[in-house]
Amino acid sequence: MRTSTAARAGQYVALLAYLVFLAFPFLWLISTAFKPPRELGSLHPTWIPEHPTLDNFRQAFDEQPLLHAALNSLLAAVGAAVIAVLIATPTAYVMARYRGRFAKAATGWVVVSQAFPFVLLIIPLFLVLKNLRLINSVPGLVMVYVVWSLPFALWMLAGYVRAVPAELEEAAAVDGAGRLRILVSVTAPLLAPGIVATALFAFVTAWNEFFFALVLLKTPEKQTLPVILTHFIGAEGVADLGPLAAAAFLATLPSLLVFALIQRRITGGMLAGAVKS
Amino acid sequence: MRTRTVTLLTALVLLLAGCSAGGDETDDGRITLRFQSLAWQDESVRVNRELVREWNATHPDVRVEYVQGSWDSVHDQLLTSFEGGEAPDIIHDASDDLADFAHGGYLADLTDLLPGRLKSDIPQRTWETAAFGDGVYGVPFLQEPRVLIANATLLERSGVRIPTPEHPWTWAEFRQVTKRLSGDGRYGVAWPLKEPVSATLNLSLSAGGELFHRGADGRVTVRFEEGDRVVPRTIHDQVNTDRSASSTTLGSGGSDTLPGFFAGKYAMVPLGFSYRQQIEQQAPEGFDWRVLPAPAGADGLAQGVSPQTLSIAEDTPHKKEAAAFLDFLLQPGNMVRLALGDWMLPTGEQALKDPALHTAERGWATGTALAAHLRPAPAQSVRGYAEWKDKVATPALQEYYSGAIGLDELRERLEEDGNLVLARYQR
Numbered sequence: 048m049r050t051s052t053a054a055r056a057g058q059y060v061a062l063l064a065y066l067v068f069l070a071f072p073f074l075w076l077i078s079t080a081f082k083p084p085r086e087l088g089s090l091h092p093t094w095i096p097e098h099p100t101l102d103n104f105r106q107a108f109d110e111q112p113l114l115h116a117a118l119n120s121l122l123a124a125v126g127a128a129v130i131a132v133l134i135a136t137p138t139a140y141v142m143a144r145y146r147g148r149f150a151k152a153a154t155g156w157v158v159v160s161q162a163f164p165f166v167l168l169i170i171p172l173f174l175v176l177k178n179l180r181l182i183n184s185v186p187g188l189v190m191v192y193v194v195w196s197l198p199f200a201l202w203m204l205a206g207y208v209r210a211v212p213a214e215l216e217e218a219a220a221v222d223g224a225g226r227l228r229i230l231v232s233v234t235a236p237l238l239a240p241g242i243v244a245t246a247l248f249a250f251v252t253a254w255n256e257f258f259f260a261l262v263l264l265k266t267p268e269k270q271t272l273p274v275i276l277t278h279f280i281g282a283e284g285v286a287d288l289g290p291l292a293a294a295a296f297l298a299t300l301p302s303l304l305v306f307a308l309i310q311r312r313i314t315g316g317m318l319a320g321a322v323k324s
Numbered sequence: 325m326r327t328r329t330v331t332l333l334t335a336l337v338l339l340l341a342g343c344s345a346g347g348d349e350t351d352d353g354r355i356t357l358r359f360q361s362l363a364w365q366d367e368s369v370r371v372n373r374e375l376v377r378e379w380n381a382t383h384p385d386v387r388v389e390y391v392q393g394s395w396d397s398v399h400d401q402l403l404t405s406f407e408g409g410e411a412p413d414i415i416h417d418a419s420d421d422l423a424d425f426a427h428g429g430y431l432a433d434l435t436d437l438l439p440g441r442l443k444s445d446i447p448q449r450t451w452e453t454a455a456f457g458d459g460v461y462g463v464p465f466l467q468e469p470r471v472l473i474a475n476a477t478l479l480e481r482s483g484v485r486i487p488t489p490e491h492p493w494t495w496a497e498f499r500q501v502t503k504r505l506s507g508d509g510r511y512g513v514a515w516p517l518k519e520p521v522s523a524t525l526n527l528s529l530s531a532g533g534e535l536f537h538r539g540a541d542g543r544v545t546v547r548f549e550e551g552d553r554v555v556p557r558t559i560h561d562q563v564n565t566d567r568s569a570s571s572t573t574l575g576s577g578g579s580d581t582l583p584g585f586f587a588g589k590y591a592m593v594p595l596g597f598s599y600r601q602q603i604e605q606q607a608p609e610g611f612d613w614r615v616l617p618a619p620a621g622a623d624g625l626a627q628g629v630s631p632q633t634l635s636i637a638e639d640t641p642h643k644k645e646a647a648a649f650l651d652f653l654l655q656p657g658n659m660v661r662l663a664l665g666d667w668m669l670p671t672g673e674q675a676l677k678d679p680a681l682h683t684a685e686r687g688w689a690t691g692t693a694l695a696a697h698l699r700p701a702p703a704q705s706v707r708g709y710a711e712w713k714d715k716v717a718t719p720a721l722q723e724y725y726s727g728a729i730g731l732d733e734l735r736e737r738l739e740e741d742g743n744l745v746l747a748r749y750q751r
Contacts, residue, residue, distance in 0.1 A: 088606030090587035110366055111392075173408045182410055261397050262404045265358075265412075266389070277394035281364040282418070283519070284396070285579055285602065 073299065079292035080104070087288050103289035104297075107279070112267060113294055116275040119264075120254055121301065122185050123271060127192035127253040128246045131200050134193070135245060139204035140234070144213075154205070157198040165195070169262055176263060183265040191263065192253040200245045207241025208234070243309050251302050272298045355386045355642050357649060360393040360412035362632075363666065365601060371665035379652055386645045388414075406430040406637075413640040414649060419453040419464055420522075420630035420704040426461040427707075432636040433459035437647040442654055445672040453700040454633050462633030465654055466668040468597035469618070469627055469694040470527060471687070472513075476612040478505060478591045489617045489625065489693035495531065495558050498619040502568035505591040512568040514581045514590035515559055520574075520721040521713045523594070525702050526628035528555045531621030535738075536706050543750050544706050546742040548735040554621055556724060557731060564727040574725050586611055594618065597691045598667040604686060615687025617694055625694060628701035631671055669695050708749030716741045 074094070079087065081099040086092065107113060142150045172191060173182070181187030211234055219229045235242075257273040264270050276298065279291035363372045369392075376390045391412055393401065399421055405411040406425065415431070425431050438460075443451075446464065454462035479486065484501045487493045493501060502512025517523060525535060532551030538544050562569035570590060573581050578595045579602060585593050586608055603613060617625055634653070636646045652658070656674035660681065663670040669691055670676055681692045703709040720737040723729045729737075 084605040085608055088582050088586050088602075088608075090583040090589065092583075106366065110369060169404060170407055173404050177408050177410065182408065258397075258400075261394075261401050265391070265405070265410060267392055274394075277396045278364055278392050280394060280396045282362075282395045283596070284577055285599070287365065288579075 076292050076296050076299075079288060080296045082289065084289060103293035106287075107290040107294040107297075110290060111275050111278055111294065113272070113275060113297065115268060116270055116272045117298070117301070119185055119269060120271040120273075120298075123188050123192060123260075124250045124253040126185070126189040127196060128250040130189065130193045131196050131249040132242055132246045135197060135200040135204050136235075136238070136242060139201050140208050140230070142201065143205045143208035153201075157201050160198045165258060169258065172259075173262060182263055183269055185269065188260060188263055188271070189253075191259050192249070192256065195256075195259070196249040196252045200249055203248065204238070204241050204245050207238055207244075210241075211237045247306060247309060250305060254302055354384070355645055357386065357388050357414060357640070357642060357646055358391050358412040359388050359414040359649070360391045360416060362393045362395050362398060362416045364395065365666065367601075368662070368665035371661045375653055375658055375661070379649060386642075386649070388649055402430075406639075409639055411637045411639060413637055413642060414646050415635045415637060417462065417633055417635065418630050419462060419633050420701060422454060422462050422633060422635065423456055423705060423707070425635075426456040426459065430638055431461040432638045432640070432643050433461065434463065434636065434647070435460050437636065437643055438463065439647075439651050442651055442672075445654075445656070445674055447671070447673065449699055450631060450671045453629070453631050453704065454635075456705060462635040463650055463654060464631035464633050464671050465659060466663055466666055467629045467631035467671055467695075467698055468668045469629065469691060469698055470523065470594055471597055471618060471691060471694070472592045472616040473585070473595050473599065473603060473687075474592045474614055474616050475585065475588060475590075476614045478510075478588065479614070482591075487616050487619075489690060492617045492620040492625055495554050495619045495621055499558055499562060499566065499568070502562055502592070503566050506566070506568040510588060511570040511590050513562060513592045513594065514570045514573040514576075514584060515563075515594060515725075516576045516578045516581045517559075517574045517722075517725060518577045518580075519718075520725065521717045522628075522630075522701065524555055524559075524721055527594075527618060528552050529626040529628050529699055529702065530619065530623055531555060532623045534702055536703055544746055546712075546739050546746065548738050551622065553731060553735075556721065556734065558619075560725055560727070560731075563725060571726065574722070582606060592616070597669065597687075600686055601667040615690045617690060625697040626699055627694075627697065629698045630701045630704055632666075632668070706746070708746045711749075712742050712745045716745060 078092075078094055078096060080103055081101070082092075082096040083098055083100045083102065086096055086098065138153075142153055176182050176187045176191070179187070181190065215233055215237070216229050219233045224232065255273060256271075257277075260271045260274050261277075264274065272294075276291065276294055279287045279294065281287070359376065361369075361372045363369045373390055376388050379388050393412075393416065398417060402411065402415065402417070402425065406428070411430065417425075422431065442463065450464050450467070451460060453464050454460055482501075482504050484504055485491075485493075485497075505512035515523075525533075528535065528551065531554035533549070533554065535546055535548065535552050536544050537547050559569065563571050563574065570584075573584070573590075578593070578599055581590060581593045581595075582599075582602065584590050586606070597615075600615065607613060618627060634650050636643055636650070640646055653662075654672065656670075656672055656678070659670040659672045659675035660678045663675065664680060669681070675681075676692060676695055680688070682689050703713070706712075717738060720729070720734055720741075724731070724734040
């Protein structure tokens with residue numbers, strides 16, 4: 048069935064509208080970051096700043112330790128992503144391939160754990176980490192992020208494992224490969240897009256996380272970017288809008304960069320033609 | 325490839341380990357106090373940091389570490405810190421946030437810790453904002469009245485009488501003035517009432533409104549009497565009868581009204597005194613604005629405030645040293661520096677005499693003249709106030725201001741629904 052030109056055009060218009068909808072807040076953030084205070088107070092704001100300025104960036108860097116906070120965020124996010132993937136990959140494999148009572152219980156637990164509001168967890172978590180002397184430390188925060196992102200990471204990776212045809216593993220077994228060999232040489236490469244997507248999920252979750260970081264990190268030299276960003280907001284929600292937008296814009300860049308670097312890995316198609324059906 | 329991965333992981337673990345060293349104690353026996361400040365504006369942060377530096381330069385044995393907090397999340401952050409025994413030693417907050425912490429035993433009673441100089445410098449009515457039960461749990465040091473920020477050009481062109489703290493407008497006169505200033509797509513006033521309860525209650529003190537009445541048995545009940553009705557009725561009539569107040573700003577925060585104010589769409593905006601900083605920064609070139617006192621009622625210019633406070637954590641073993649730091653921070657000259665940095669008023673009477681706070685420029689003199697009329701916000705010591713505010717008063721006032729319900733239904737909801745809520749806290 049061929050799509051008519053009009054229908055195709057309609058699809059592109061819808062896609063464009065959707066992209067604009069998604070991009071609007073980010074574009075507005077960029078626009079705000081480069082506006083001087085007078086333009087921020089205008090009743091008829093413009094997309095392109097009339098008198099673009101870097102003062103907001105200068106002020107943001109002068110007022111808050113953004114670079115140091117970014118380094119803390121990076122350590123927490125990379126640490127959480129790496130550890131979450133290391134734990135989730137073998138666990139998800141077991142959950143997907145061995146449909147025993149344990150796998151069912153584990154899947155149920157993963158689903159239920161998604162329903163816990165984090166405000167319920169914060170005080171017990173705080174006390175546990177305090178006893179472990181991990182309050183006000185990035186490793187403590189990494190532990191929390193790993194625990195926090197693990198259920199969804201497991202859920203996500205188990206889906207990817209199920210999509211890898213069992214026939215491929217059986218074929219390798221027929222050729223004489225052992226269990227470990229099959230996992231390392233056959234399954235793991237085919238899971239690469241899933242692993243990358245899971246790592247990205249864990250990274251972005253940790254990078255953007257605010258509340259745990261706020262409660263668990265005490266001193267300025269340990270604080271992460273989302274916590275530092277709130278320092279541009281005053282009583283009654285009054286914000287220092289220009290520097291806030293400048294700092295928030297900079298804070299979004301690493302996520303975008305990581306995504307741009309590894310997005311090719313996420314694209315499917317690696318399994319195309321692997322099995323004749 | 326495998327070697328590279330192992331190297332990367334090792335580097336990560338080492339980096340994380342490097343970040344874990346911490347703690348407030350120094351090895352050489354010096355005391356280190358953590359001072360969590362909520363200062364957020366450029367000037368204010370600078371002044372706070374300067375003062376900490378000055379203290380550290382002259383007190384080598386008691387080092388103060390400046391920790392930046394955030395107004396946005398201070399309550400939750402402090403609550404968990406107190407529960408976990410990790411709270412800062414010196415805590416910056418606002419008096420209306422202290423009640424739970426004071427009742428919970430997390431804050432030190434400052435009654436015997438503070439020097440006589442500081443106690444006598446701050447008026448008794450201001451100390452009351454931080455007094456809970458028999459103790460005082462914070463030093464109120466900065467406060468701001470709600471004022472009218474007016475477009476001076478429109479005001480002068482209209483020919484209305486310009487009010488002063490000595491001769492303010494009455495609420496009835498204010499209503500007439502906003503009518504005169506309206507027309508041609510312009511409103512006389514824009515009420516930013518995203519948080520309608522505190523604005524209404526605080527301004528209602530001017531008309532004698534108290535709303536919360538404490539009986540002989542100590543129980544508090546809500547009674548919506550004539551004095552409580554003046555301010556809500558004025559706002560309601562401006563929005564719904566005179567059309568001299570914009571209905572679209574009723575759900576807005578103060579900052580949201582500024583673009584319309586700068587564009588001449590609103591002739592006046594009732595805002596906190598510190599908003600002048602934003603106005604100074606964002607107003608278009610040549611925009612002429614001035615600060616007017618809020619209207620007066622039967623009780624004159626009285627209005628409620630919840631000052632910013634400095635408290636000491638009950639858990640700190642160094643209360644005396646922390647109190648000495650507060651004494652230093654709140655010396656009259658330093659209090660003035662803090663006030664100027666935050667565009668607010670100091671609470672200390674010595675500081676209030678400083679010439680910098682009596683200049684007509686940027687409305688400082690008008691604000692300073694209002695300092696004597698500021699009272700504790702009516703509800704801040706009432707237990708159950710937060711729930712009453714969120715579940716009863718906020719929706720009821722929003723509906724009343726938008727014209728959805730009348731004054732009788734407002735009274736019924738504030739009193740009947742409100743007293744049910746308060747009763748649960750007073751069993």
